[in-house]
Amino acid sequence: MIVAIASDHRGFETKQILTKYLTDKGYTIINCGTNSTSRVDYTKYGFKLGETVASKVADYGIAICGSAIGISIACNKVKGIRCGKINTVEEAIHGKEKDFINIIAISGESDIEENKKIVDAFLNSKENMTDPAYKNRVDQIREYEND
Numbered sequence: 001m002i003v004a005i006a007s008d009h010r011g012f013e014t015k016q017i018l019t020k021y022l023t024d025k026g027y028t029i030i031n032c033g034t035n036s037t038s039r040v041d042y043t044k045y046g047f048k049l050g051e052t053v054a055s056k057v058a059d060y061g062i063a064i065c066g067s068a069i070g071i072s073i074a075c076n077k078v079k080g081i082r083c084g085k086i087n088t089v090e091e092a093i094h095g096k097e098k099d100f101i102n103i104i105a106i107s108g109e110s111d112i113e114e115n116k117k118i119v120d121a122f123l124n125s126k127e128n129m130t131d132p133a134y135k136n137r138v139d140q141i142r143e144y145e146n147d
Contacts, residue, residue: 001123004058006032006049008042008071011064011108014115018062021116027123030058046074053102054080061103062119072105079145082138089121096125098134 003022007015012034019029032048034040042065049071053061061083065071068085075083083103084095087110095101104122106115128134 001060002028002030002058003123004030004032004049004052004061005064006045006061006071007034007064007108008045008066009034009037009039010066011071012037014064014106014108014110014112015062017112018064018115018119022119032061042071043074046071047078049103050075050078050081050083054078060123062122063103063105064108065105066107066109068105068107072103075103075105082141086118086122089117092118092121093125096122097128098131100127100134100138 005015005019019031023029030052032052033045046063049061049063052058063071063075063083072083072085075081081103082099082101083105084099084101085105086092086095092104095104104118106118
């Protein structure tokens with residue numbers, strides 16, 4: 001599986017830790033930046049991450065900034081992206097299974113061990129394509145996006 005990952009300066013250290021963690025687990029990682037703790041705008045990296053996932057170069061994405069709110073908004077501006085700001089393992093599972101999110105946004109200031117659990121839950125969950133209610137809602141989002 002190919003996973004793209006991006007952060008701003010406040011999420012850089014978490015991005016580095018998660019990149020190694022996922023590489024060690026056998027994932028192929030695409031680094032969408034930033035590459036230091038120097039102050040940057042999260043928008044540039046959120047857009048790049050969103051474009052990488054939307055174009056199917058990566059299967060899924062992980063967005064990291066201080067609060068995870070700003071970068072999630074930036075990712076969601078890219079057509080075809082459903083990014084959820086995730087705080088718990090349960091939210092990661094629900095977001096993937098029922099809302100078909102393709103990018104998670106996590107806080108670079110949260111506990112790294114909890115972030116690892118969230119990322120694992122997201123990547124190991126499957127979209128529930130058998131429940132028509134959830135599929136219908138995601139289809140409505142896609143239709144709106146295409147109008």
